[in-house]
Structure formats: C-alpha cells, structure tokens
Amino acid sequence: MHRSRTPLLFWFWTIYLISTDKRGISTLGLSKKLGLSYWKAWTMVHKIRRAMGDRDSTYQLAGIVEIDDAFFGTSLKEKSKRSKRGRSTSKTAVLVEVSLHDNAVGFAKMTVVGSKVDSETIAQVIKADIKEDQTVKTDGLPAYTVISKIGHTHQQEIVKGKNAHEVLKWTHMLISNAKSFLLGTFHRMGKKHLQSYLDEFYYRFNRRKWESQLFDRLITACTISRAICFAELTQ
Template sequence: MEKRYKEISFFDFQKQYKTQEDCEKKLFEIRWPQGFVCPVCGHQKYYLISGRKLYQCVSCKHQTSLTAGTVMHRSRTPLLFWFWTIYLVSTDKRGISALGLSKKLGLSYWKAWTMLHKIRRAMGDRDSTYQLAGIVEIDDAFFGTSQKAKSKRSKRGRGTSKTVVLVEVSLYDNAVGFAKMTVVGSKVDSETIDQVIKADIKGVQTVKTDGLPAYAVVSKSGHTHQQEIVKGKNAHEVLKWTHMLISNAKSFLLGTFHRMGKKHLQSYLDEFCYRFNRRKWESQLFDRLITACTISRAICFAELTQ
C-alpha cells in the first residue's frame, strides 16, 4: 500500500514537535506503522529499555533503537535538532548552508555540515529508485567556479575548475516531469552516456539531445533518438527544459553555497533535484523527507569525507 504523506504548516510543525518525545513518536510511526516488528525475527512484542532508549524483542532478545539503520544512526545530536534541520531543508527552495544552520540552531559548523550531507544522501538514495519515461531531454553542462592559478609563474591569471554534469528531464505533453543530474567528471563520452541512460531511463523512450557525436550511443541503446545540432542562442529552444534546470541549479548553488568542490557537487545536485521533483507537493515535503531519512541507509562522517 502506497504511503500517504501528510501536509504540515510552520505552526503545525511547532505544535507537533515540541519535545524529544514527540520526535521519537513520529520515528516509531514511520519505522513500524503497524506496530513494532523485530528486524531479526519478525516478532511483534517488545520491552522498552527506557534508560538506553532501546527496544528489545521478547522472542530473540535483539535490541534496536529508533535511529538504527537511518541517517540519524549513532548521532549524538538530539532528534529535535534533526527534525528542525529536516524541516528547514524541506521548506526553503533555496536550501540552507551549514554556516546558516549552525547559526539558527546553535550547533557547531561541522555538526551542521554532517547533518546536512546525511540528509542530502537520503535525498539521493530516494531519487535513485526512480527512472525517467516519456520524452527525455539530455544535455551536458559545466559546473564550477573560477579560481586563481596555482602557480605564480602562470601567465593565465585566472583559470577555471569545471566539472561536467549530465542533466536529464522527462516530459509528458510538454509538461515537465522528473529530473536527474549526474556528475560525470571532466568530459562526456559515449561510454559514460550509455551507463547513465541505462540506469536512469525506463525501457525504451524518445530521447532528445544536441548534436554532440557521443550522443549517438542513445540509438544504439534502443531508444528513439531525436538529435539536433544546436547553434548558439538556439540551444534554449531545442533543449528548453534541461537549459532551464541547468540555469536554476547554478543559481541555487551559487546563491546559497557560493562554491563547492567536485567531491560534494553530486550531493548538492541531489538536493536540488529532490526538491524540484516534489515541487507539486511542497506542503508534504517535511513528511516525505523525514521518511526518506528514516528508510535511507546509515552513513558515517568518515564516508562523507573520504
């Protein structure tokens, strides 16, 4: 049965989640909507070890916590802070920076940074389960910021550090559907395109691209390929929606985060796409995102920084 997400306003959020206990109740409902089920043996009766906040199965004695296996696993940050962070991320289309979050909630910068990246990982995990259908536009774009040349001997003055991103968006009767953005490195080749479309496009669809020779692999993959050579200012007309998404994504990144390296670019793009893909359900975004954070796999700080 498909989960029905609830709408929540700012004042409703404040009323419903005043305490740690309120947040624990919500997580319990998400993890076990029909009542507790032991993750090991499936038994439904348990004891609550209140001092350690653990649920112990009556049958096999396995102990589990509310946050076990979630992005909040082993976090020492109170759930109330997690809930506020998830609410702030889900309700502001501009996103929130680690510095901004640390100031709002009185957290250290690195604690705020870690929480935000764990939430972005949940966003990416959630969208990775969906595939594109209908007419699919694909285009590539360079993301990056200018930087000073590393060598003082360089005569080029200022150079650029750019990363290539493959952007895909589905269309139904000229209405925008779902979008995906994938960091692919320093160039686009046919092998990379083939891997991305096999992962992201469902079955056989109509795919629109520009005239880049590497896109010839689209038809070899069995899709109907509409390829058109784009000249200068006509690009936004031929691939209208991918160009709109690229422009909006760059404004989102530069406006809120100012600059980021290639290492974490994918996670910021995952956040942008997650919010864009749910633009029709803005009032449900908190409920959707808290659910995504609960069912997404646990990830530690070392994995985020390696």
C-alpha cells in the same frame, strides 16, 4: 538518523529548514540558527542530502526525455553562450535529464560525470536513469549517438548558441535554476560534494507540486536511507 548521538529535535529542525527553504540553507547558517558546531551541522546536512539522492535513485524517467550536459566550476561562473563556453575540461561535467509527458515536465535527474562527457559515461547514466525504449532528445554532441545503440529512439538536433535553449528548453531551464540555487546560497564548493548539492536541488524540483508535503516526505527518505558515517562523507 539511526543511532545518531545528535538529539532528534536537531534532526527534525534541520530537515524542516532544508525542506521549506527553496534557496537552500548553508551549513554556516544552519549552525548559527541551531547553535551547533560547523562540522556537526555539515555532517547532518550532507547525510540528509545523501538520503535525497538515494530516494530519487529509485525512480527512472520515461516518456520523452531531454538530455544535455553542463559544466560547473567551483565559482559557478560560466559564460551564458554555449558557443563560447564550450565543454571545458577544467570544470565538472554534469549530465542533466528531464522527462516530458504531454509537454508537461515530469521528473529530472542531474548526475556528475567528471571532467568530460563521452559515450561510455552517457550509456551508463541512461541505463540507470531511463526506462527501456523511450524517446531521448539531445543536441549534436557525437557522444550522444550511443543512445540509439542502447535501445532508445534518439532525436538529435545540431544547435548553435542562441537556439540551444529553444531545442532543449527544459534542460536549459533546469541548468540555469541549479546554478542560481548553488551560487545564491553556497557560493563556492569543491568538486567532491557537487553531486550532493545537486541531489538537494533536483529532489526539491521533483516534488515542486507537493511543497506542503516536503517535510514528511524528507523524513521518510531519511528513515529508509542507508546509515552512513562521517568518514564516508569525506572520502
């Protein structure tokens, strides 16, 4: 928003529409609603999503933290059974983290990690996202054994197909909701911008208890976020 050539009224309307529509709003839909060019609307939306991601990057998870990985394709059509879908290298891997306090869901984070999930990547994400000395629950993926080596209590359980959603209930719920959100509104997207769509999804999820304040909170996030140009968004 800083030094933007776009009138503030359009920024406020865009922030309002993004913050009040749980389904999200597509760039095409926004451009038609506000009478903007497609690329002007695209730039505004992605700058706002970047602000969402920047804001949530300042928080770390604590308590019991569930972690699981999911794979997102450009069509977002995956088989529901993990035993069949596996960990495909043709899709984009996302590490999903959900904090729990007294069995209540707290904050969540979703991080795009590329084409595979390995111990080095897991360690990097956890160090950035989770406070030291927490309890982390995962499935039996061997790469997760690094968790106990970086200062956390690791509860690892080998699960198969149908039982996976019971052991890691909240991460599976978040993954399912994220895919419904993306497929329902945006249909298809490139790997390059997947993180920004996920930033929007879990920013809203993390503030689900303060829906009436979302507009004000998002205004704040946008005003304190680092200014970025179109070239940075398209790199």
